[in-house]
Amino acid sequence: MAENTQTPNGTDPILPQKPRKDLITRTSEAPAQMLEKTIEEAQKVANKVPATKALKKGKDYWHMLGPGLTTGASDDDPSGIATYSQTGAQFGFQFLWLSVVTFPLMSIVQEMCARIGLVTGRGLAGNIRLHFPKRVLYWSALLLFAANTFNIGADLGAMAKGVQLLLPGWNFAVLVIGFTLLSLFLQIFTPYARYAKYLKWLALVLFSYVLSALLANLNWGQILKEGLVPSMQFNKEQLLLLAAILGTTISPYLFFWQTSQEVEEQIVQGKTSIALRRETSPDDMKNMRVDVWSGMLLSNVVMFFIIAACGALLFKNGITNITTASQAAEALRPFAGDSAYLLFAIGIIGTGLLAIPVLAGSSSYALAESFRWRGGLNSNLKQAHAFYGVIIISMLVGMGLNFVGLDPIKALIYSAVSNAIVAPLVLMLIVLLSSNKRVMGEWVNKPFVTFMGWTVTVVMLLAGLGAIWSLF
Numbered sequence: 001m002a003e004n005t006q007t008p009n010g011t012d013p014i015l016p017q018k019p020r021k022d023l024i025t026r027t028s029e030a031p032a033q034m035l036e037k038t039i040e041e042a043q044k045v046a047n048k049v050p051a052t053k054a055l056k057k058g059k060d061y062w063h064m065l066g067p068g069l070t071t072g073a074s075d076d077d078p079s080g081i082a083t084y085s086q087t088g089a090q091f092g093f094q095f096l097w098l099s100v101v102t103f104p105l106m107s108i109v110q111e112m113c114a115r116i117g118l119v120t121g122r123g124l125a126g127n128i129r130l131h132f133p134k135r136v137l138y139w140s141a142l143l144l145f146a147a148n149t150f151n152i153g154a155d156l157g158a159m160a161k162g163v164q165l166l167l168p169g170w171n172f173a174v175l176v177i178g179f180t181l182l183s184l185f186l187q188i189f190t191p192y193a194r195y196a197k198y199l200k201w202l203a204l205v206l207f208s209y210v211l212s213a214l215l216a217n218l219n220w221g222q223i224l225k226e227g228l229v230p231s232m233q234f235n236k237e238q239l240l241l242l243a244a245i246l247g248t249t250i251s252p253y254l255f256f257w258q259t260s261q262e263v264e265e266q267i268v269q270g271k272t273s274i275a276l277r278r279e280t281s282p283d284d285m286k287n288m289r290v291d292v293w294s295g296m297l298l299s300n301v302v303m304f305f306i307i308a309a310c311g312a313l314l315f316k317n318g319i320t321n322i323t324t325a326s327q328a329a330e331a332l333r334p335f336a337g338d339s340a341y342l343l344f345a346i347g348i349i350g351t352g353l354l355a356i357p358v359l360a361g362s363s364s365y366a367l368a369e370s371f372r373w374r375g376g377l378n379s380n381l382k383q384a385h386a387f388y389g390v391i392i393i394s395m396l397v398g399m400g401l402n403f404v405g406l407d408p409i410k411a412l413i414y415s416a417v418s419n420a421i422v423a424p425l426v427l428m429l430i431v432l433l434s435s436n437k438r439v440m441g442e443w444v445n446k447p448f449v450t451f452m453g454w455t456v457t458v459v460m461l462l463a464g465l466g467a468i469w470s471l472f
Contacts, residue, residue, distance in 0.1 A: 067291065068114065069295040070200055070203060070261065071110060071254050073295060073298060074254070076302045078158030078162070078351055078352050079151050079155055080249070081158075081328070083244050085325060085328035086322045087241060087307050088310025088312075089311070089331070090315070091238070091311070092311040093311045093312075094231050096304065096311065097231075099301075099307065102249045106249055106300075106456075110296060112453060114288050115288070115434060116259055116433055117258070117262030118277075119278065119280050119441065120439065121273075121275075121276075122263065122369070123259050123263055123366075124430070126369040127433055128433070129369060131439065137370050140366070140425060142367075143422045145367060148253050149394050151253075153398035153400075155398075156398055159175070159179050159349050162325070162349045162352070163175050163349060165330065165345040165348075166346075173403070177399065179352070180398075183356050184392060192268065195357075196265075206347065210301065212340035215336060216340050223312060227311070243420050243466055243470075244467070246463045247463070250456065252426050253358065253363070254358075256365050256366045258292075260362070263277065263376075267376070310332070313332055313336060314335075329341055329345050360394045363394050364388070367386075374387070375388075421468075423460045435450045
């Protein structure tokens, strides 16, 4: 029999109220707990499937993926999606070849970054501080912070617009503030091992863009024929867009994040000292390469499908001006249908949830290592006030940009120009570090990797100069 919970006079008893802080804590934990429950249920279903050789290989491959997958997936943030959408809408398939060219370039750069983290046991900024003038590091870190903050602001606004595509009645300001607080709570209060798992699963949301393009019934024969032949006119408009594409694919925040995440993963494995983290095995390197190249492949495949879809549907129908990812989704709807529209909108929200922590975190890693603050996502709030303070400031300033009338396309331009200034300098330091035998030991760059590293540096320098010239 159910227990009688009423008072003698028939009214409900007055139950003791839980502290307000407990309610806030439970509310902030709810999204993470829901995601964790979903992951656990998916794993239960997977465990019930009969084990086959192919399935075992698939599971082993999934377990190899980590920082490289997260880094590559975060590259396709809502700002990047807007850039790719504008590229396809304005120029059709003319820049589609870039998705093929940037794959090996960014993979080689990110592999150098990951190798630096694995071999030295330090993040990228920590290594630059030890081996180069501090002024170089301070200016790089501050410009990175500025570029990332503009990007965070644009991404928060894009996520709010993405929700409004699905739920038009929801208030923009409330959504921006809500996404800011949600991201902050997850970054600050979720243990790193669990948080890294969430980011890894969120990377799968990128397949929504592949599916949305496939659902649009495009002429893939024509796309491959027209899109994979390099073509460019070198006018101001195309130079600025080229710099934006390169700036959003080979971006400084990815360099700092990749290196620091390799270190964080080592700490999770129990390598809490620099000496232990320097014990890198051939298996560690093999797994890292699989992880990094897989993540970069995913990033570039998504770029390819977005440019192809917008080129085939928007450019061909005279819709050539796209300024946001949500505008791209709305423009595609009449031609690609509701399913593609919904997948595109879901992708905007999911990629924002993935990319914003990477943007804020990379700035914090760079500044913390520059000024020798204690920090890292494996540290709790009490242990790393300055580290988490940078994340909070970056997030709040980015949120505020949505309320001062800053045009999102201008935010992207400012971010792209900042990246264009920072990227060549940081790339030069990465190549010098990874080519230095005293730093890298047996894992020093092979000559071909060093050559490709300098090639990427020159390409980014020319793109940056072209972007600055095109603005005047």
